[in-house]
Amino acid sequence: MLxxxxxxxxxxxxxxxxxxxxxxxxxxICGFVGPNGAGKSTTMNIITGYLQAxxxxxxxxxxxxxxxxxxxxxxxxxxxEFPPLYPDMIVEDYLNFVYDARRLAxxxxxxxxxxxxxxxxxxxxxxRLIKNLSKGYKQRLGMAQAFLGKPSLIILDExxxxxxxxxxxxxxxxxxSLKKKHTVLLSSHILSEIAEVCDEIVFINNGNLIAxxxxxxLIEKNLKENKYMIKVSNESINMVHGVAAKVSKxxxxxxIDANVxxxxxxxxxxxxxxxxxxxxxxxxQLTEFYEKTNSLEDVFLELVTK
Amino acid sequence: MKAIFKRExxxxxxxxxxxxxxxxxFLLSAYYFVISNLMVGSNSVAEYFQNMVTTLMFLIxxxxxxSFAEEKKQKTDQxxxxxxMRTSSITIAKLLASYMVFAxxxxxxxxxxxxxxxxxxxxxYTTIGCYIGIFVAGTTFITLGVFxxxxxxxxxxxxxxxxxxxxxxxxxxxxxxxxxNDFLTGIIDAIAIFxxxxxxxxxxxDPSAIIYYFTLTFAFYEFTLxxxxxxxxx
Numbered sequence: 001m002l003x004x005x006x007x008x009x010x011x012x013x014x015x016x017x018x019x020x021x022x023x024x025x026x027x028x029i030c031g032f033v034g035p036n037g038a039g040k041s042t043t044m045n046i047i048t049g050y051l052q053a054x055x056x057x058x059x060x061x062x063x064x065x066x067x068x069x070x071x072x073x074x075x076x077x078x079x080x081e082f083p084p085l086y087p088d089m090i091v092e093d094y095l096n097f098v099y100d101a102r103r104l105a106x107x108x109x110x111x112x113x114x115x116x117x118x119x120x121x122x123x124x125x126x127x128r129l130i131k132n133l134s135k136g137y138k139q140r141l142g143m144a145q146a147f148l149g150k151p152s153l154i155i156l157d158e159x160x161x162x163x164x165x166x167x168x169x170x171x172x173x174x175x176x177s178l179k180k181k182h183t184v185l186l187s188s189h190i191l192s193e194i195a196e197v198c199d200e201i202v203f204i205n206n207g208n209l210i211a212x213x214x215x216x217x218l219i220e221k222n223l224k225e226n227k228y229m230i231k232v233s234n235e236s237i238n239m240v241h242g243v244a245a246k247v248s249k250x251x252x253x254x255x256i257d258a259n260v261x262x263x264x265x266x267x268x269x270x271x272x273x274x275x276x277x278x279x280x281x282x283x284x285q286l287t288e289f290y291e292k293t294n295s296l297e298d299v300f301l302e303l304v305t306k
Numbered sequence: 307m308k309a310i311f312k313r314e315x316x317x318x319x320x321x322x323x324x325x326x327x328x329x330x331x332f333l334l335s336a337y338y339f340v341i342s343n344l345m346v347g348s349n350s351v352a353e354y355f356q357n358m359v360t361t362l363m364f365l366i367x368x369x370x371x372x373s374f375a376e377e378k379k380q381k382t383d384q385x386x387x388x389x390x391m392r393t394s395s396i397t398i399a400k401l402l403a404s405y406m407v408f409a410x411x412x413x414x415x416x417x418x419x420x421x422x423x424x425x426x427x428x429x430x431y432t433t434i435g436c437y438i439g440i441f442v443a444g445t446t447f448i449t450l451g452v453f454x455x456x457x458x459x460x461x462x463x464x465x466x467x468x469x470x471x472x473x474x475x476x477x478x479x480x481x482x483x484x485x486x487n488d489f490l491t492g493i494i495d496a497i498a499i500f501x502x503x504x505x506x507x508x509x510x511x512d513p514s515a516i517i518y519y520f521t522l523t524f525a526f527y528e529f530t531l532x533x534x535x536x537x538x539x540x
Binding site: 045048049050051052065066069070071073074078080082084085086087088089098101102103145 | 389
């Protein structure tokens with residue numbers, strides 16, 4: 001569907017995107033993750049043609065961005081980081097304008113615009129001036145314009161940024177509704193959202209692609225430890241190190257808080273049961289014990305701090 | 307292109323800029339009509355149109371300042387330049403919208419020509435020549451203004467720089483009189499866009515002046531494209 005092949009972007013003496021390559025299969029939602037300044041928006045701007053790559057190619061369904069730019073641009077809808085809205089227009093007129101500017105079939109305009117408004121739940125504000133919309137509605141309007149014409153690929157650059165929790169849920173529900181029906185490239189800082197919505201994830205840092213795969217693949221490949229969180233009473237604080245050493249010399253103990261410890265061991269060693277059993281046997285006054293589930297946040301921190 | 311043209315034209319009248327431009331233009335035209343014709347009892351249009359073209363120096367920046375600068379500031383350029391539409395089409399659509407508003411202002415002056423015709427005979431050839439002259443000069447100024455707007459994301463900067471460039475080109479006409487160097491005089495003659503307009507007001511139909519203005523308009527259009535397509539896929 002989307003193929004990004006060794007895309008590089010250089011400015012004078014700085015390389016901001018360095019030979020980034022990835023593919024998104026049809027019907028998949030791909031999360032594009034990285035810290036601020038990693039090169040996410042630059043890469044997305046290159047994919048949309050807003051910026052010219054220094055080298056490398058991008059294609060959608062075989063249409064090359066450089067050799068067939070107009071056909072290429074017809075095949076995607078794009079919501080940039082700041083929704084491209086004209087404050088002096090009303091919602092419906094704006095969508096009609098974008099529809100016409102995309103050179104889509106005029107006879108289907110009403111149906112397509114109505115569908116986009118229904119999908120993003122903005123039909124009830126269609127006669128309102130854009131400058132009078134809340135941030136959440138503006139974001140949804142930005143998404144609606146990206147959906148016009150039902151493009152093969154939808155590119156969303158940080159669609160939930162700056163929204164309140166209720167608005168984030170609304171936008172997230174829209175993204176979930178896209179699953180299977182559309183191919184989506186989505187960039188976000190909110191890893192829980194990426195984990196919930198995306199089929200696969202691409203990590204980028206300092207302009208380099210550092211990892212790619214499904215959530216499960218990324219966790220298994222990059223997190224090589226099992227971690228156990230232990231909370232004990234004040235009287236038992238000094239016992240934890242001793243108990244851990246008794247179970248195995250490979251257990252590493254890290255104090256997180258006054259009464260809270262993190263015990264970690266290599267992924268191949270499942271020492272949780274032994275550790276719990278020994279803590280109980282040695283009469284350590286446990287208030288909490290659980291195995292910490294590895295998450296995308298852990299993968300992210302592991303990868304960007306390497 | 308039609309969608310961009312319609313949106314651009316309507317934006318002049320959703321915001322105040324179109325009304326301000328047309329209102330001020332008409333008021334100034336009326337003022338020049340009063341002092342050039344009514345107060346002195348003259349039926350000559352030459353001085354009236356000569357004053358009008360210097361008015362454009364102040365008013366064209368109002369028309370063109372937001373053309374691309376506002377798109378950059380509002381980030382709507384990320385929509386425009388990712389549409390399945392060439393940058394040339396987008397630029398032409400914006401230019402045509404500006405030309406249209408400019409033409410509306412010029413056409414409103416017909417009322418004064420009609421009034422002059424009641425005062426005495428109006429030299430139709432001079433009048434037609436003046437209208438042709440002001441249209442071609444106006445399109446050149448507008449294209450220059452749109453080019454300058456494409457260089458910045460601040461409307462005010464675009465307006466001030468456009469005015470400054472037009473004012474400098476206006477002053478250059480007078481500087482030529484004090485220079486004896488042929489080479490420098492040649493350069494000044496090439497950029498003295500206001501002096502070429504004078505022929506139209508003197509009832510001299512000068513095709514070379516029209517070619518000159520169209521050449522400059524095309525040059526500014528190309529500069530605009532260069533500015534906009536730098537580092538973009540087009």
